[in-house]
Amino acid sequence: MICTDELTVIEVDGQPLAALADRLRVPEPAASIPPDAPEHCPACQAGVTAATEVCPDCGLTLTDLQ
Numbered sequence: 041m042i043c044t045d046e047l048t049v050i051e052v053d054g055q056p057l058a059a060l061a062d063r064l065r066v067p068e069p070a071a072s073i074p075p076d077a078p079e080h081c082p083a084c085q086a087g088v089t090a091a092t093e094v095c096p097d098c099g100l101t102l103t104d105l106q
């Protein structure tokens with residue numbers, strides 16, 4: 041939070057900053073998907089993980105799979 045003599049924001053649109061921070065809090069994409077989250081190969085539906093780069097079943101490259 042920026043807090044100087046010139047700029048001290050206490051409220052925005054009548055809402056306390058704490059409430060605004062809660063509303064603006066967005067989970068980071070990388071943090072929303074654990075590395076070992078269960079995924080499925082889009083081609084053969086084999087069970088893989090998000091960390092799997094190549095499907096062990098059909099060989100499909102999964103690096104862009106999210």
Ligand SMILES: [Zn+2]
Nearest residue numbers: 081084095098
């Ligand atoms: Zn596959």
